[in-house]
Amino acid sequence: MDDHQQPVIKTNGPESSSPSFADLQYQSGFHNHFSSEALPGALPYGQSSPLLCPYGLYAEQISGTSFTSPRKLNHRTWLYRVKPSVTHEPFKPLEPSHRKLVSEFTDSNSSTTPTQLRWKPVDIPETPTDFVEGLYTVCGAGSSFLRHGFAIHMYTANKSMDNCAFCNADGDFLIVPQTGRLWITTECGKLQISPGEIAVLPQGFRFAVDLPDGPSRGYVAEVFGTHFQLPDLGPIGANGLAAPRDFLVPIAWFEDSYCPGYIIIQKFGGELFTAKQEFSPFNVVAWHGNYAPYKYDLTTFCPFNTVLFDHGDPSINTVLTAPTDKPGVALLDFVIFPPRWLVAEHTFRPPYYHRNCMSEFMGLIYGGYEAKADGFLPGGASLHSCMTPHGPDTKTYEATIARGNEAGPSRISDTLAFMFESCLIPRICPWALESPFIDSDYYQCWIGLRSHFTRDGASAKDGDIQNGENED
């Protein structure tokens, strides 16, 4: 066999037969070394940077890690494009400035509180607003300049981006749509995500977001200085949680379009800059590498948990983790609470009461959340910072105790909540703290928790749990 045998290359066919978003095909795998070409033979064979590329294309590398990062962490991709991305006018500050994006959290632009915070779903604007215009930072910590930190954003939007592309120089975006599909055109090809799916757009890729359903809302986690990876599985073994094959990467797609006045919007240090060019940035005819946007359908997640007693820590539901240098300590974990069976015996099944050295931001995509009988709504959010107590609300606690030990197996259905969890302590942006959607009565959900304590321990005996009568 020839040592330089041509690799398997995924192709989307010529531009004239490009697929619509509805019938996109993808490549499968997590951080694989992918190869894709939209025209036959467009990918150079045997080398990455030939003197002359096929079809007269320019070769351009995008590096998501330092050149010298260890091989197992090294992410880079070669793009073969009609014109290189450097072909643009100088960057200028966006006018008018955006003002609601933060990438370096200080006491001059954000504040901190240990209070439990909760937000109701933010209304989707009625005035024309695209994904970038509708994106705003809620909280975060650290600094994109120092390459350590994270930001949590949300977006509410109602129109597609027009004649412009966004590029985030600060970090990776993990996008969790809650209302409305996103059609995302990237330099590597196209992605469609619906609520219940996520997309990761790594640092530096140019992309444009179309909103085929109009009004749209969702959450975005951004990490600085690292990338998302799959969690180790430890004693679980080789299978379970998110499977690498369920991560989907675009197939090369390009447009060779003259686009006068096309704008690249670059997020750089949390500020937005614009540069004009006269062509579409989605002019990559072929690419190969392991640094690429991807999507994941959360229904393919294979949950694990207790099958006898007690409650596993939420880390058992980690989909992706952005690590720090400390083993087991995440800059940001993405954890989900999907539909699943609850079977634990003589166990308090909702999430336990908790104080955590990590900080927890939660969102709800649809349905209800098992620890909150009401008030935590799809499209809403909550933040429980470092060592701030949290747990089931009064109604949930009382209902759980009332069911007693004979609850039997039960299935949590029609729900999808998630958590962004970080070892860093978030500072909160003023527009989030002063938002009309903040739930100033959040504390009330716990204030009614009453003592069930009895000195003779009668109510704590197994099988002898009373139905909500205070025995004091």
Ligand SMILES: [Fe+2]
């Ligand atoms: Fe917690």
